[in-house]
Amino acid sequence: MVTFNFTRSGKVSFTIWRRVLATAAGRAILPVMTEETSxxxxxxxxxxxxxxxxxxxxxxxxxxxxxxxxxxxxxxxxxxxxxxxxxxxxxxxxxxxxxxxxxxxxxxxxxxxxxxxxxxxxxxxxxxxxxxxxxxxxxxxxxxxxxxxxxxxxxxxxxxxxxxxxxxxxxxxxxxxxxxxxxx
Missing domain, CATH: 1.20.120 (Four Helix Bundle (Hemerythrin (Met), subunit A))
Incomplete structure (x- = not known):
């Protein structure tokens, strides 16, 4: 559900899949990551x-x-x-x-x-x-x-x-x- 990407320069990026945010549990766990508010x-x-x-x-x-x-x-x-x-x-x-x-x-x-x-x-x-x-x-x-x-x-x-x-x-x-x- 959460993907971490490590680049050659040593930087880390991550992506939270939209399906997680679509669930009530996802909104409760990750309230900051909704589209309505930052x-x-x-x-x-x-x-x-x-x-x-x-x-x-x-x-x-x-x-x-x-x-x-x-x-x-x-x-x-x-x-x-x-x-x-x-x-x-x-x-x-x-x-x-x-x-x-x-x-x-x-x-x-x-x-x-x-x-x-x-x-x-x-x-x-x-x-x-x-x-x-x-x-x-x-x-x-x-x-x-x-x-x-x-x-x-x-x-x-x-x-x-x-x-x-x-x-x-x-x-x-x-x-x-x-x-x-x-x-x-």
Whole structure:
């Protein structure tokens, strides 16, 4: 039902037979591969919104909880930011891998969000704790957003989705900076 083709250059292509898509089971297993839509919009939007909830919830927890629990919420927020930056870099890696002739630079740049996010974490929580690290994370999300919006190889539906959720995430990280600056 799924055919993988290996070329001499080492590239892999695959084809999903139309008969699979015609069955109810095929549509359930492979909802992305239908002709009506390029991706399951409601599901993608719901999952994207769900991914933003921890950013907002942890900032609220930082503001409402007392020490030391509010510091724990700040730690979780910084760790979650590093995880999501890794996820965003993985998306770019996948996009580069899926395009014929993906450039070395794109592959190299796609690991930068993860490396930067995790590189910030030890100094932010151990060496030099400061509210300013939240602004550093916000800056990394802004840079990732700019890269996603300016890249021609990014699917059109991905850009508005990333724009909206990035505003929420950057706003939450700026809010975390404000909470730690004025309420801690």
């Amino acid at each position: 991706f399951p919009r409601k599901t993608v939007f719901a999952l994207t919104a769900a991914g933003a909830i921890p950013f907002v919830a942890l900032v609220i927890a930082m503001a409402l909880l007392e020490a030391p629990t509010n510091s724990t919420a700040a730690l979780w927020l910084q760790t979650y930011a590093a995880v999501i930056l890794s996820f965003l870099g993985g998306i770019r890696w996948g996009l580069a891998f899926g395009r014929p002739g993906g450039s070395t630079a794109t592959f190299a740049l796609s690991v930068c969000p993860a490396l930067a996010g995790w590189a910030i974490l030890p100094p932010a929580i151990i060496l030099v704790p400061s509210p300013n690290w939240f602004l550093a994370y916000a800056g990394l999300f802004a840079l990732q957003l700019i890269w996603d919006l300016r890249s021609p190889g990014v699917p059109a539906g991905f850009k508005p989705l990333r724009f909206g959720v990035s505003l929420v995430v950057i706003g939450a990280l700026a809010g975390a900076w404000a909470v730690q600056t004025w309420l801690f």
